[in-house]
Amino acid sequence: MRALKRKPVFVLLAAGVVCAAYLLWAWLHPLSPGTGTYEIKPGMSLRAFAHELSGRDVLSESHSFVLLAYLTGHNRHMRSGEYRFHDGITAWELLDQIVAGRVIEYPVVLVEGWTFRQFLQTIEEAPKLTHTLSGLSPDAIMARLGHPGEAAEGRFFPDTYYYSTGQTDLMIMANAYDKMRKTLEQQWATRAADLPFKDPYEALILASIVEKETGRADERGRIAGVFINRLRLGMRLQSDPTVIYGMGRYYDGNIRLKDLKHDTPYNTYTRSGLPPTPVAMPGKDSLYAVLHPAATDALYFVSRGDGSHVFSATLEEHNQAVIKYQLKGKPRSSVPSPPPRAGARPRARKKISSQE
Incomplete structure (x- = not known):
C-alpha cells in the first residue's frame, strides 16, 4: 500500500523535473531569429508579441516566454519599438533586450x-x-x-x-x-577678453561665416582673427557667404559684381557689422575660433586655389596676392576693380576673380 501511495508522488516529482528541464531549455537554448526586424507596437501585449515570435519560428511556443516574463516580474515592462535580435540569442536575453528598450536606431x-x-x-x-x-x-x-x-x-x-x-x-x-x-x-563662458560681441548670438553669427569661408581646421582661427580685426576697426566684413545667403534661391553658383552691389540685410559689402542672423550651422571648431581668435594683424585673405589662403595686413599685399593666385599673374588693370574685401574662395563660372 505504501508503495502505491509513493507512486503518484514520484510521478509528480518526475513531471516537475521534466517541466523544469524543458523551461530551462526553452529559456536558455540559442534561438535563430534571422535578419528580420520585430516591432513591438505601443499597447501591444506580452502574449501577442510572444505569439508573433512563435509564429515566425523564433520561439518553439509562446507559453514558456510569457511564464519567464511573469516569473521575473517583467510582464508589463516591454518597451515599444523596432528590434533586431542576433542569431544565438536566448529567450532570457531577448526578454532583457525588450525590457531595456535596446531598439534599432x-x-x-x-x-x-x-x-x-x-x-x-x-x-x-x-x-x-x-x-x-x-x-x-x-x-x-x-x-x-x-x-x-x-x-x-x-x-x-x-x-x-x-x-x-x-x-x-x-x-x-x-x-x-x-x-x-x-x-x-x-564656449562663451571661456571666451577671450575684449571681443567685439554684445552677446553669444553675435558670436554664433560670425562663427557661421567662418564655417562657410573655410573647411581647413588650421585656418579657422586666423580667418576669425581677420573678421574680428575688421569689426574692431569698423570695416565691412565683405564676405561672399553672407551675400550668397541674402541672394537665397537666386544664387546659381556665381557671384557677379552686381550681386556684391545689390543691398540686402545680409550683404556685408553694402552694410557694416554682422548680418541679422547666422548664415549656416557652425560646428564647435568655428565657435571656438571666433571666441578664441588667432592673434593676427591681417585684414585680408585670398584663396590659393588649393583650399588654403594667403593672409595680408595691407591692401597692397593683398592686391599682390590676388594677382598671383586669383588673376594668375594678369595685371589688375585688365579687369574691373571693385572695393577690396576680406577674402573668399574661387567659385564656379566666376568671370571676374579680382573681387578680393
Whole structure:
C-alpha cells in the first residue's frame, strides 16, 4: 500500500523535473531569429508579441516566454519599438533586450555649414521618423520647439543624431537645438577678453561665416582673427557667404559684381557689422575660433586655389596676392576693380576673380 501511495508522488516529482528541464531549455537554448526586424507596437501585449515570435519560428511556443516574463516580474515592462535580435540569442536575453528598450536606431547626419533649409530637408527625408513638421514655416517650427520669435538659422548643432521607429522629427530638432545652446554657452563662458560681441548670438553669427569661408581646421582661427580685426576697426566684413545667403534661391553658383552691389540685410559689402542672423550651422571648431581668435594683424585673405589662403595686413599685399593666385599673374588693370574685401574662395563660372 505504501508503495502505491509513493507512486503518484514520484510521478509528480518526475513531471516537475521534466517541466523544469524543458523551461530551462526553452529559456536558455540559442534561438535563430534571422535578419528580420520585430516591432513591438505601443499597447501591444506580452502574449501577442510572444505569439508573433512563435509564429515566425523564433520561439518553439509562446507559453514558456510569457511564464519567464511573469516569473521575473517583467510582464508589463516591454518597451515599444523596432528590434533586431542576433542569431544565438536566448529567450532570457531577448526578454532583457525588450525590457531595456535596446531598439534599432537610425542615424540622421547634420553637416557643418548646412543651412536650416538643408537641415530640414534631411529631417524630412529620414526614414522611420514620424513627421509632424511638414509644411510648417521656420517660424512655426521654432514656436513648436518652444522658442517663438527666434530665427531658426544657425540654432541647431551639426552632428549625428540617432532615433528609433515612432520617434518624431521634433525630437531630433529639440536635441540639436539643445546641443547648440549648451555648446555656445560653454564656449562663451571661456571666451577671450575684449571681443567685439554684445552677446553669444553675435558670436554664433560670425562663427557661421567662418564655417562657410573655410573647411581647413588650421585656418579657422586666423580667418576669425581677420573678421574680428575688421569689426574692431569698423570695416565691412565683405564676405561672399553672407551675400550668397541674402541672394537665397537666386544664387546659381556665381557671384557677379552686381550681386556684391545689390543691398540686402545680409550683404556685408553694402552694410557694416554682422548680418541679422547666422548664415549656416557652425560646428564647435568655428565657435571656438571666433571666441578664441588667432592673434593676427591681417585684414585680408585670398584663396590659393588649393583650399588654403594667403593672409595680408595691407591692401597692397593683398592686391599682390590676388594677382598671383586669383588673376594668375594678369595685371589688375585688365579687369574691373571693385572695393577690396576680406577674402573668399574661387567659385564656379566666376568671370571676374579680382573681387578680393
